[in-house]
């Protein structure tokens with residue numbers, strides 16, 4: 376799939392801000408769009424396309440939390456929404472649930488894509504615990520509608536998203552949270568735009584997050600320096616979404632994506648995959664993809680999309696979808712995911728078992744029946 380085939384749409388204020396954060400992150404022209412009822416929010420956005428909907432109904436002032444108004448606004452401008460989807464092979468929708476626009480218009484965009492036979496994924500945040508009951512209810516109502524309309528819904532409660540930044544001050548936490556979520560969207564974009572890359576086609580991605588497999592959640596870790604594999608895996612498992620890794624045990628499917636420099640080693644990948652596989656259940660379908668960027672020397676971003684039938688803490692499979700307080704500790708700080716503004720070329724990791732390599736002519740180092748001279752990922756049958 377070419378980069379131009381994928382449309383990344385931010386709906387409403389939060390969705391628009393997250394997508395806006397992607398602009399300029401990769402050298403290829405990203406097809407970004409923002410759809411909103413709020414003229415000021417649109418004016419501030421650097422997205423390639425901007426669509427103000429419902430100008431006769433919302434008068435460019437947003438819906439003020441009125442999802443009915445959002446839906447009518449989408450109805451009024453349904454033709455424009457359909458037009459935006461022209462010549463698109465995949466749509467990634469990003470929205471903050473709880474607002475009047477994001478909670479209603481995201482569904483309409485997804486439905487329009489569905490009618491045009493365009494596969495979709497939707498990344499959505501859930502309101503903070505401290506937000507109003509009305510917002511929580513709006514989000515709760517939107518989740519089943521979105522699930523019905525999309526090939527894969529990936530939910531992140533804002534409480535967990537912000538906990539993962541390790542930042543207290545709102546002025547620092549918001550940009551960090553947006554950047555983290557944006558990078559996860561970008562990781563998906565990379566998988567899609569590199570044909571043949573571990574067979575991660577649009578439908579493979581949708582498989583990971585398809586409704587039958589439960590509710591898909593997202594976790595990530597970013598590290599620099601030595602022992603990147605080990606630290607990334609440790610940080611990932613400490614992510615508020617994963618409950619120390621326990622949440623992976625009953626996941627049906629897990630998609631692991633690694634963005635790193637050319638200095639990424641097989642040992643790093645083994646160090647990442649071994650604890651992740653160990654945390655997953657026996658029947659969990661685990662897939663990995665990598666993206667190598669020469670600018671990312673000593674730097675690694677690890678992203679996991681995982682689908683869990685019972686839902687997540689804070690995101691139950693049925694009701695309620697609103698976050699309960701947890702005692703999760705935040706993982707270490709998430710740094711600016713792409714300070715260089717450049718991105719890399721994805722490679723196929725050709726990691727089929729290649730025998731005992733330089734240990735071919737030596738006696739095996741056996742422990743519990745395992746030959747320790749064979750890399751861990753081969754011994755454990757981890758597919759890369």
Ligand SMILES: Nc1nc2c(ncn2[C@@H]2O[C@H](COP(=O)(O)OP(=O)(O)OP(=O)(O)O)[C@@H](O)[C@H]2O)c(=O)[nH]1
Nearest residue numbers: 387388389437438439440471473474475476477502
């Ligand atoms: N992650 C993140 N979440 C946000 C941000 N702003 C708002 N939210 C969340 O997103 C929800 C929806 O807020 P908005 O996106 O501003 O609302 P909207 O979709 O524009 O809808 P209206 O303004 O009511 O028409 C809120 O309830 C918050 O939980 C943001 O900058 N980042």
Ligand SMILES: [Mg+2]
Nearest residue numbers: 387388413437
């Ligand atoms: Mg708004």
